[in-house]
Amino acid sequence: MCRLMGYVSPSRTSFPALVGDQFSDFVALSSVHCDGWGLSTVDQGGGHNVVEKRVESAVQSSTFNKAMADNAADGALLHLRWATKGLSNSENNTHPFTYGEYSFIHNGSIFPPEAVTAFIDPKFNSLIVGDTDSERYFYLVMTEVEKLGLTEGLKHALKLIKAHGETTSLNCMLMNRDFFITLSEHNAMKKPEWAPDDYYEIKYLPTPDGLLFASSGWNQPGWTLLENHHMALVNRSTFEIEILALT
DSSP: OEEEEEEEEEEEEOHHHHHGGGHHHHHGGGGTSOSEEEEEEOOTTSSOOEEEEESSOGGGOSSHHHHHHHOOEEEEEEEEEOOOTTOOOSGGGSSOEEETTEEEEEESOEESTTTTGGGSOHHHHTTOOSOOHHHHHHHHHHHHHHHHOHHHHHHHHHHHHHHHSEESBOEEEEEOSSEEEEEEOBOGGGSOTTSOTTTTOEEEEEETTEEEEEESSSOOTTOEEEOTTEEEEEETTTOOEEEEEOO
16 A cells, blocks of 8 residues: 655646645655655656656655655656555565656555456556556556547546456556546555555645645645545646546
């Protein structure tokens, strides 16, 4: 299980600048979600796209704060990993996963991890370097998006996963230069035993400086819940939010 955060902004910024003092509350979640952290930036103009990954807890990382401060962009994703049991801690298994201008992060589990491999286009299967369900989820999404378009491709990827695997959560964030998509799709009954009832919830916050989406577990006053079984589609040119049902 993991924690997710993403933003888009009309100007180049960073997670610490946009979230403010409460960003440290989110980073503190890595004391549990401690198996790695990853950052990807997706500038709308395409001039500054980076991926930083470390197999260590963000709150104890010597490079995390510098990576957050140094990589200003008008769009970015941040992932705090808590590895699914049985999957190794390695850079290959650390999110985000990227292809072309797409960047992807996931919170949850698909059992078995190979449940949807047969439905991934061979050109994407050949790019898989780790052993996580999340990486396969991403390339299944890429397969379906190329066939059906962005929103319908995502919806069909979810249907394939549900038909052929067991899931806890398929919460994810997907970003390219034109859109920022956040999916809230989970089974609250399959949360970790110790976790609060809202463990899988995702909320969002529009601000004058940008638009934030993030997992729960930290102080989020004024944030709006993205209802379960729904997708938020953000147009990066207009910053309009369209909420779409996934079923």
